[in-house]
Amino acid sequence: MDSFQHSSVTSCNMAVGLEELLSRFWSCEEIGYPTNYSPEELRCEEQFVQTVERGSDGRYSVSLPKKEGALARIGESSDIAFRRLLGLERRLLKDVELRQQYDQFMEEYLYLGHMRKVETRSLEQVTHFYLPHHPVVKQESTTSKVIILGSRTKQFMLVSDVEKMFRQIEINASDRPLQSILWRTDNSKNVETYELTTVTYGTRPAPFLETRTRNQLAMDERAQL
Structure with a gap:
């Protein structure tokens, strides 16, 4: 029982850590608008x-x-x-x-x-x-635009x-x-x-x-x- 509870707590901590990492990732990808000109x-x-x-x-x-x-x-x-x-x-x-x-x-x-x-x-x-x-x-250019x-x-x-x-x-x-x-x-x-x-x-x-x-x-x- 103690082992199961310990494992459950560990999994919960990992989930929180993953959520934080994902949040940072999305924040890096977010396109923002400058406010300090x-x-x-x-x-x-x-x-x-x-x-x-x-x-x-x-x-x-x-x-x-x-x-x-x-x-x-x-x-x-x-x-x-x-x-x-x-x-x-x-x-x-x-x-x-x-x-x-x-x-x-x-x-x-x-x-x-x-x-x-x-x-x-x-x-x-x-x-x-x-x-x-x-x-x-541009000699290397082609008609295809990517x-x-x-x-x-x-x-x-x-x-x-x-x-x-x-x-x-x-x-x-x-x-x-x-x-x-x-x-x-x-x-x-x-x-x-x-x-x-x-x-x-x-x-x-x-x-x-x-x-x-x-x-x-x-x-x-x-x-x-």
Whole structure:
């Protein structure tokens, strides 16, 4: 009898220990939201809340987060972007297939409305910041896209692969001049200025804007669940 009671107590202690371990495991896996922002993060959050808009089609438009006085410190960027464009053209002249792929990419960008041509008379009206651009080639990539997501805390999980994820979010019209690029489809033509109208992958604020917009979508649609 004593042996049975001792064994029972031991099993009970083990159960409590297991429960504590599982609790720690789930806590590690839980996705939380930060509450202690740095001054820079707080400024980005405040600017986002003040400027985010949602259109009738459900798509969000956001402003680029800016440091205080940053616009006044913007220097000359068109000359650098022009030299980078010339270097890009020299590279593309050596690779006909890459040139075709890059032209198709830019044509699609324009067709989808993710960039728009700027009229010459509009260039002097606002400050433009020019982004250099170049192709990124991954020889090892294939057409198959694999997404691995782990979920252990919720009953249901929705998995999707959103094409052009960053470009699903529009940039407010007043900030589009800060995402300008130089481009021409033929080296014999004049170089034109284009403004990128959506969140641009590779820029510093892009990850924040994409993540914060997804969180905003979840908050806006929470009542519908």
